[in-house]
Amino acid sequence: MLRQIAFALLCGFVTGRPAIPQQAAPSSPPPAPAPQQPQVLITTEAREVIVPVTVVDEKGRYVSNLEAKDFRILDENRPQRISFFSHDLRQPIVVGFLVDLSNNSRIHWKNFADAITELVDTLLPGDDPRYSGYLIGYGNQAEMLVNTTQEADKLATAVQRMKPGGAAAFYDALYMACTDRTLIKGEPYQPRRVVVVIGDGHNSSGTRGIDQMLELAKRNLITIFGMSTQAFGFDNPSSDDLERLATETGGHVEYPLNSLYKDVSGYLSHPTDAGNYVYEAGTGGYAAEISSGITNAVSGIAGDIATQYVIRYIPDYTDDPRQKVYRHIKVELPNLPGVKIRARDGYFPDLPPVVAPSR
Numbered sequence: 001m002l003r004q005i006a007f008a009l010l011c012g013f014v015t016g017r018p019a020i021p022q023q024a025a026p027s028s029p030p031p032a033p034a035p036q037q038p039q040v041l042i043t044t045e046a047r048e049v050i051v052p053v054t055v056v057d058e059k060g061r062y063v064s065n066l067e068a069k070d071f072r073i074l075d076e077n078r079p080q081r082i083s084f085f086s087h088d089l090r091q092p093i094v095v096g097f098l099v100d101l102s103n104n105s106r107i108h109w110k111n112f113a114d115a116i117t118e119l120v121d122t123l124l125p126g127d128d129p130r131y132s133g134y135l136i137g138y139g140n141q142a143e144m145l146v147n148t149t150q151e152a153d154k155l156a157t158a159v160q161r162m163k164p165g166g167a168a169a170f171y172d173a174l175y176m177a178c179t180d181r182t183l184i185k186g187e188p189y190q191p192r193r194v195v196v197v198i199g200d201g202h203n204s205s206g207t208r209g210i211d212q213m214l215e216l217a218k219r220n221l222i223t224i225f226g227m228s229t230q231a232f233g234f235d236n237p238s239s240d241d242l243e244r245l246a247t248e249t250g251g252h253v254e255y256p257l258n259s260l261y262k263d264v265s266g267y268l269s270h271p272t273d274a275g276n277y278v279y280e281a282g283t284g285g286y287a288a289e290i291s292s293g294i295t296n297a298v299s300g301i302a303g304d305i306a307t308q309y310v311i312r313y314i315p316d317y318t319d320d321p322r323q324k325v326y327r328h329i330k331v332e333l334p335n336l337p338g339v340k341i342r343a344r345d346g347y348f349p350d351l352p353p354v355v356a357p358s359r
Contacts, residue, residue, distance in 0.1 A: 048083065049075070049315060050189055052223055052250055052308045053331050054342040062307045063339055074330040075315050084312035091310060092130040092191035094148060094184050095123050096177040096222075097155065100199025101139040102168035105229045108257065108290065109164050112229055115256075115294045116198055117156045119227075122302045123196075124152040130191065134181050135159070138173035139166035140205055148182040169205035170197075171213045174245075178220045188221040189312070194251075194305055195222050200230040201242025210241050217249055218326075219348050225301045226253035227294075250344040254300045256293035304342070315349070324349065 051073065055063040068085035097116060105112065124131045127150055135146040135155045145158045177195055184191055195217070203210075217224060224245045239253075246253050315327070328346040333339055 047314060048189075048312050049329070049347055050192065050221060051311045051313075051329065051331060051343050052192060053311060054250070054252075054304050054308050055333065055336075056340050056342075058338050058340075062303060063336070064307050066309065066333070066336075068311075070333055070335065071309070071311060072332040072334055073311065073313055074332065075313075075317075076324070076327055077330075078316065080313040080316055082311055082313050084310070086310045087307075089306050090130065091308070092186070093123070093132075093194050093305065094187060094191045095131075095133040095305075096181070096193075096195040097133060097135045098170075098173045098177060098195060098197045098199070099135070099137045099159070099162065100168055100170065100197075100229055101137045101162055101164040102166055102199075102202070102204070103164065104168065104200055104202065105164040108229065111290050111294055112198055112227070113159055113162065115227065115298055116159045118298050119196060119301065120152050120155045120159070122298065123194075123305065124150070124155070127151070132184050132191065134177075136173045136176055137162055138169045138199075139164065140169060142169045142173035142176050142206075144176060144181065148184060167205040168199065168202050170199060170201065170203040171208040171210070172206040174213045175208060175216065178216045178222065192310065193220065193222045195224045196301060197224065197226040197242065197245075198229060199226070199242075200228050200238060201226070201240075201245075202238035203241075210244070214245055214248060215348075217245065218344070218346070221347075222249060223251045223344070224249045225251040225304065227297050227301060228253055228255045228257070230255065230257060247342075248345050250342055252300075252304060252342055254297035256297035257290070258293075 053071070055066065057063055064087065066087070068082050071082065071085075073080040073082060097120065099116060120133065124133045129150060132148050132150050133146075133152070133155055134144070134148045135158050137143050137145050145162075146154050149155070174195070174197075187193060226242045226246050228239065228242065230239060243253055311331070325348065326346050327349055329344070331341050331343040333341065
């Protein structure tokens with residue numbers, strides 16, 4: 001039922017138009033070496049910048065009838081010529097699912113496990129070679145549970161075996177997603193790279209920090225989305241970190257549990273033995289609200305990924321690009337005031353060597 005509702009919502013949000021024919025993608029990292037070979041360094045250059053873009057109106061509805069001429073790209077405030085534009089609703093992607101298995105996920109774990117399965121089924125349809133995914137669980141340590149594959153069933157089976165408990169090595173999981181998985185030929189242009197975090201953004205294990213992980217994600221041209229597992233009424237200072245990771249890479253975060261009790265009068269002033277995170281026993285309201293919130297979150301993330309415009313351009317520099325470690329970009333729609341644009345905020349012109357997994 002959840003899958004049917006999510007699909008219906010997604011279909012209601014999206015209206016497509018024929019995509020402009022795709023051009024040949026720039027050269028990409030070679031396939032991962034054979035298992036018996038050691039890890040190797042692959043050097044790439046950011047000669048063509050890729051910018052996935054989501055556009056929504058003031059009510060949060062997707063704006064999906066735009067053309068290349070509607071967009072303007074600024075690189076360090078200098079307008080750029082768009083060399084590639086696509087709005088194909090079935091664009092090739094490789095999706096990493098990073099799942100928080102700490103104690104913070106235990107309250108609503110069953111609901112989120114079902115949501116992850118729905119996301120996997122939605123984003124990895126059948127055995128279509130255009131779509132691949134991998135699964136990383138993180139508790140006290142990050143673990144690659146399913147390496148890059150086109151078989152959605154492998155990920156769904158692994159999700160049902162997960163059991164939360166312990167700390168949260170979130171940044172180790174993101175590091176693993178960037179450096180330690182099997183690569184797909186053509187990344188990060190076709191397919192492009194997406195990471196979906198199912199967690200609340202807190203990191204309580206490992207030595208890596210938010211700035212390091214944000215730079216690594218940007219260098220690997222990853223767009224980060226999040227489904228927050230933060231329960232209603234609980235404080236979470238780490239939510240800002242998850243928001244920052246998503247916003248600066250061009251994604252967004254869904255909060256399915258934040259508005260569960262907005263219509264319950266006197267909720268916080270009438271605690272029950274079961275605690276302040278449930279409805280009155282027997283009303284069925286709690287289960288319905290949870291289901292509705294998570295269904296909307298699944299549709300929100302899947303809708304964003306499916307409706308993104310993909311823009312590429314070859315930077316026209318007026319300065320020496322080596323003088324800037326990080327170049328800022330801005331996407332504009334000059335003739336559409338009031339819309340909200342989600343896109344990465346910049347890129348590194350000189351990419352460092354990237355470790356290719358030895359699998």
